[in-house]
Each structure stands twice: as structure tokens, then as C-alpha cells.
Amino acid sequence: MSTSNKQFQLRTVSFQIEKKPILQDVSLTLEGQKIYALIGASGAGKTTLLQLLAGLKQPTNGTLQFGNQTPKEIVISLVPQEYGLLPWQTARQAVLAGRKISRQQGITPTDQAFVSQLFEKMQLTAVADKYPNQLSGGQKQRVAITRGLASQSELLLMDEPFSALDAFTRETAQQLFLDSWHEAPRLTVFVTHDIEEALLLAHEVIVLESNPGRVKQIITSPFQEKQQLADERQSELLFQTTRLLRKEIEG
Numbered sequence: 001m002s003t004s005n006k007q008f009q010l011r012t013v014s015f016q017i018e019k020k021p022i023l024q025d026v027s028l029t030l031e032g033q034k035i036y037a038l039i040g041a042s043g044a045g046k047t048t049l050l051q052l053l054a055g056l057k058q059p060t061n062g063t064l065q066f067g068n069q070t071p072k073e074i075v076i077s078l079v080p081q082e083y084g085l086l087p088w089q090t091a092r093q094a095v096l097a098g099r100k101i102s103r104q105q106g107i108t109p110t111d112q113a114f115v116s117q118l119f120e121k122m123q124l125t126a127v128a129d130k131y132p133n134q135l136s137g138g139q140k141q142r143v144a145i146t147r148g149l150a151s152q153s154e155l156l157l158m159d160e161p162f163s164a165l166d167a168f169t170r171e172t173a174q175q176l177f178l179d180s181w182h183e184a185p186r187l188t189v190f191v192t193h194d195i196e197e198a199l200l201l202a203h204e205v206i207v208l209e210s211n212p213g214r215v216k217q218i219i220t221s222p223f224q225e226k227q228q229l230a231d232e233r234q235s236e237l238l239f240q241t242t243r244l245l246r247k248e249i250e251g
């Protein structure tokens, strides 16, 4: 896949619903090979901003450009909050469809093997041929994450991707996400309510304030290498930075 250095430029982006400002004057430069976390109070506009990046919503004012293209012109992988699984696709079909959408050619045996490996790592092999109504919430979320990881788009967007997972599964899925990301770095933006998750997974944490949603601050995570999370989870540095960021969000 292409490892793009294109920037995503947002210039004074505002979004209103029935004249109510939801986002106001959001200007951001997102680097092509970084992971960004969007964090902020409930209702601050995180999902709305993700949908603008995905081209699912149009700004009331301002512009969004990825390289010289608009969001609607690029292939994007979106892991939505409600998982976005189609009732007539099995887990495996959904993930293979996600992989195929970003490719010129069809699915090859190598793709099949790659996807089977991902299912194994995500502990989904036993449910690979099941339909969404046969899966638990956590399993659906893991299928949605797996589809995002298997896709080869230039841009990966995820809305609270790990929120429905129990602690152990979440840690496995987070590490798998980082491992996949390192194999093929691409611009990734995810929404989270979890400050530790934001610091551990993202290079930059974008803090949104509410009413209307604006960028309050962008904080560079002290964890830039992001290889093995297990040690960093226990670190004093994580404890301290989490405290600081919490004050920033609440203050």
C-alpha cells in the first residue's frame, strides 16, 4: 500500500445544524504518517469532525483538503461507532470487502491468508462465518476494527473503536492496531474518551472544547515510539501525563 506523506488541511472549518454552531473555526494540519486522537467532553463535536474528515458531512464554512483532493475524492476506511456491519455479510466477507474497496485488483490468496491471520490475532476465527446478528457487541467491534486494519486506504478513521471491549481484549486490540499501523503507516484519526488510550496510541492528542466545538489544544504524546504498550501502561510517565491532560480537558 502507499505510505502517503500527504497532509490533511482543515481551514476555518465550521459546521452548523439548524443554525446551531456545532464546530467553529477548526483549523488543523494532520500529517500523513501520524496517529491523532480526538478527545473532549461528550457533545463537543468529535464524531461530527470525524464525519467531516470522512466526507460524510459538508462544512457550513471553511475547507478540508487531503493533498489536493477533497474528502469525497479519496478512499477512506471508517470504523463507525455503531460498527457499520451489513446484516447480509459474514464477518469474513465484511473484512474482505473492506480490503477490496481500496484495491484495483480483486482479492488474492495472499489477501485471504492475511485476513485469516488478523482474525486469529483478534480471536475471531471461531466467528468468522457468522452474521452480525449472531455476534456480541464486542465481537462486532473487533470485526469493525479488523476491517479497518485490513483496508489499504490512505486514511483510517475510527470512532471510539475499542470502547465495547473488555480490558484484556482491548489491550490486545490496541497492540494489534499499533503493529498493523507500523507495517504500513497512514494518517489515522480516532475518537476516544479514554485519556490513557489517547496518549498511548496517538502521536498527537487534539483536545476539543464544547459549545461550539473548537480545538482547545494539541498535545504531543510523550510516547512517540509506540512499539510495545505493556511496559508503558504501568509507567509513571503515563500516570503523570494522564493527570495533566485530564486537567486540560476538564479545566
Ligand SMILES: Nc1ncnc2c1ncn2[C@@H]1O[C@H](COP(=O)(O)OP(=O)(O)OP(=O)(O)O)[C@@H](O)[C@H]1O
Pocket: 017, 022, 040, 041, 042, 043, 044, 045, 046, 047, 048, 049
Ligand atoms: N442530527 C443532529 N441534530 C441536532 N443536533 C445534533 C445532531 N447530531 C449531532 N448534534 C449535536 O452536535 C453536537 C456534537 O455531536 P457529536 O456527536 O459530534 O459529539 P461527540 O463529541 O462525538 O459526542 P460523544 O462523545 O457523546 O459521542 C452535540 O451537541 C449534538 O447534540
